[in-house]
Amino acid sequence: MKKLTVEVCIGTPCYLMGARELIDDMTELQNEYEDKIKFKTLHCIEERCENAPIVKIDGEIYEEMTPDKLREIILERI
Amino acid sequence: MAGNTVSEIVKIKRKIYIELAKQVLNNEIENKISKIPFKIAKEDGERYRCCVHKERAIIEERIKLVLGFDPKLHKNEKPVDLLKKRGQEDCCDNIVNVIELACDSCPIDKYTVTDSCRNCVAHKCVNTCPVDAIVTIQNKAFIDQKKCIECGKCREVCPYGAIHENIRPCVRACSVDALTSNSERKAKIDYEKCVDCGSCIRACPFGAISDSTEIVNVCRTIQKGKRNITALLAPSFVGQFGAKVKPEILKSALKEIGFDEVIEVGLGADLVAVEESQELKEKIMEDDFLLSSCCPSFKKTVQKHFEELKPKISKTVSPMVKIAEKVKEDTGNKTVFIGPCISKKAESCKYDSVDHVLTFEELMCIMVAAEMNLASYEKKEGIKDSSSHGRQFAFSGGLSKVMEDLTEKEIKTVKGNGLDECQKLLNEIMTGETEIDFMEGMACQGGCAGGPANLNKSKVTKKLVELFSNQAEYKRADQNEYTA
Numbered sequence: 275m276k277k278l279t280v281e282v283c284i285g286t287p288c289y290l291m292g293a294r295e296l297i298d299d300m301t302e303l304q305n306e307y308e309d310k311i312k313f314k315t316l317h318c319i320e321e322r323c324e325n326a327p328i329v330k331i332d333g334e335i336y337e338e339m340t341p342d343k344l345r346e347i348i349l350e351r352i
Numbered sequence: 353m354a355g356n357t358v359s360e361i362v363k364i365k366r367k368i369y370i371e372l373a374k375q376v377l378n379n380e381i382e383n384k385i386s387k388i389p390f391k392i393a394k395e396d397g398e399r400y401r402c403c404v405h406k407e408r409a410i411i412e413e414r415i416k417l418v419l420g421f422d423p424k425l426h427k428n429e430k431p432v433d434l435l436k437k438r439g440q441e442d443c444c445d446n447i448v449n450v451i452e453l454a455c456d457s458c459p460i461d462k463y464t465v466t467d468s469c470r471n472c473v474a475h476k477c478v479n480t481c482p483v484d485a486i487v488t489i490q491n492k493a494f495i496d497q498k499k500c501i502e503c504g505k506c507r508e509v510c511p512y513g514a515i516h517e518n519i520r521p522c523v524r525a526c527s528v529d530a531l532t533s534n535s536e537r538k539a540k541i542d543y544e545k546c547v548d549c550g551s552c553i554r555a556c557p558f559g560a561i562s563d564s565t566e567i568v569n570v571c572r573t574i575q576k577g578k579r580n581i582t583a584l585l586a587p588s589f590v591g592q593f594g595a596k597v598k599p600e601i602l603k604s605a606l607k608e609i610g611f612d613e614v615i616e617v618g619l620g621a622d623l624v625a626v627e628e629s630q631e632l633k634e635k636i637m638e639d640d641f642l643l644s645s646c647c648p649s650f651k652k653t654v655q656k657h658f659e660e661l662k663p664k665i666s667k668t669v670s671p672m673v674k675i676a677e678k679v680k681e682d683t684g685n686k687t688v689f690i691g692p693c694i695s696k697k698a699e700s701c702k703y704d705s706v707d708h709v710l711t712f713e714e715l716m717c718i719m720v721a722a723e724m725n726l727a728s729y730e731k732k733e734g735i736k737d738s739s740s741h742g743r744q745f746a747f748s749g750g751l752s753k754v755m756e757d758l759t760e761k762e763i764k765t766v767k768g769n770g771l772d773e774c775q776k777l778l779n780e781i782m783t784g785e786t787e788i789d790f791m792e793g794m795a796c797q798g799g800c801a802g803g804p805a806n807l808n809k810s811k812v813t814k815k816l817v818e819l820f821s822n823q824a825e826y827k828r829a830d831q832n833e834y835t836a
Contacts, residue, residue: 284596284727285725285727286593286716286719286724286726286727287370289593289594289726289727289807290366290370290716290717290720291358291363292357292358292363294807294808295357295358317725317728318725318727323720
């Protein structure tokens, strides 16, 4: 099965708006679902910094992400 | 504290910082400052208060405080008016302030009876109340709040645990009992008692307590390109700006956004360590003891709450002041201390050598405003001002370890990790229950690594600082070429 690609932006604006918490959460999720998720970090996602933090899931962009929202979306899609 | 989570309150605060910094850097603050509340609280955005107008009004109050004005004293003025007043009028004397409009006036009835009350036969609560404030009404105990003296005895004796103790988050967070409430039940800070630690700021879930900043001042200075400005980086800076942002990258990036020089406050800590260990040796010879002076909130706690011990505080200035004095002497540059601390803002007011204080959080907002993306920035510049000793000042236990190394004696040290523990130890020292040579007092749990304006988890910061400390060219403070 194809893995779900999750890309979290760790650029400075996203980091300031909580990207670190998203990464902590993703690391946890990836450990749990190793065969289903591919997790990467990016330096900037299409300059959407105004609505940080930004996450890309299988190419689809999500703005103003929170750990809870991210978990919900991922669990739904795997 | 186990890492500062980025709550909605924190996000709003950071958005305000970024907008203000952007406007200063783009030279448009006078024209655009009034638009910030509209940009942040959008008509269709998430809402936490009754209406968008209140959201915006609160943001306006926050802006006043960011500019350095107490919103309580400038109720009828707009941020744009205050902007003009800057420089003419002294900004707020107190760093930590209540934004009354944002305060929810949480209930202050300290004890209430919950539904767990069984109206039991023994009714110990009624019997134990020293002021007869408890009666039974409709099969349940009831506390007459007019009579209640908040002694808590009823709560202790109730076999069902049916009596609830209601403490406001700000009051609970304050270790020095500095939080009370005014006649409108809004939070009020007793500045005779407050030690600027910032615990209440972190505790309030409405974001109704906040600190004034110097963001606008600093941005004006770096924007003018005067370039006579030195950044003083507090020892806990390692890893604050992202796991991959190495100290060398940060130094280079700071220069890119307008700082002329960057220096580790760890060097100031080295100088302090040498001086303070000498002071300690003398004290031990006199059969006396010493209290550390580098944490301003600890120092204030002793000054305000343990007056008898005041003479025992080390006369050595803090690492921030030490390094600022050195920079002034060597270069004449403006100095900007950058750290995890709110209390340093208050401390800096007493010393001409420190021109401005920023927190890590505030600096990172300025970075965003300056469109500096540290994640993709690759330039590096070596940073090696401090010895291993100086860098260890960042976490609880570091300073006392340095003192043990430098005095080269068996010394009796205790460390107060957090204000509660500090006060407990100070009490024991006063009564003679604990005998010491040296006490290290840090108001924040974990030391500066656990400070209120940290961007990373305290434990992670400690680890990264330890790694960085091991990489230092010199092991001991007295080996550093500037102290030797």
